[in-house]
Amino acid sequence: MTEIKKVIVNGVEYEVSVEVSDDGKWHATVEGTTFEVEIPDSGPVVKKKRAGGGKKKKSGTVSANIPGKIVTIEVEVGQEVEEGQVILILEAMKMQNEIQAPVSGTVTSVNCDEGQSIEANVPLVVIEPKEE
Numbered sequence: 001m002t003e004i005k006k007v008i009v010n011g012v013e014y015e016v017s018v019e020v021s022d023d024g025k026w027h028a029t030v031e032g033t034t035f036e037v038e039i040p041d042s043g044p045v046v047k048k049k050r051a052g053g054g055k056k057k058k059s060g061t062v063s064a065n066i067p068g069k070i071v072t073i074e075v076e077v078g079q080e081v082e083e084g085q086v087i088l089i090l091e092a093m094k095m096q097n098e099i100q101a102p103v104s105g106t107v108t109s110v111n112c113d114e115g116q117s118i119e120a121n122v123p124l125v126v127i128e129p130k131e132e
Helices: none
Strands: 002-009 012-020 026-030 033-037 061-063 068-073 086-092 095-100 105-110 123-129
Touching: 086 123
Parallel strands: none
Antiparallel strands: 002 012, 012 026, 026 033, 061 123, 068 086, 086 095, 105 123
8 A cells, every 4th residue: 555745855845656566565656756765773664454344343233223013032141142133123113123142242231122112223222342
């Protein structure tokens, strides 16, 4: 990945294109001329991760993104659940939707009742994720 940086050398500002090769060497291009740059004692080059490419910590709070009615609740406080396990069924727009656990862990609270109408984005179930 190439980055464009502005640098000042002896009071003169330059626009520099900086790229790190697979072998860890730096290449800087200034006004059409490319230089190989070494930085002693800098350690290995750490490449930046792309946005969304890393593993994010998932939330254990379960909410519905649309309003609806709770048909059944499949879990209770203190119960262990696995990621992807159906924890409740929500009826919205005349469709029954299985709501799944986003993480594996222990159910710490259930904030709804069967037959209850709920609004969108209201926490329904909270799961304490397992320690990894």
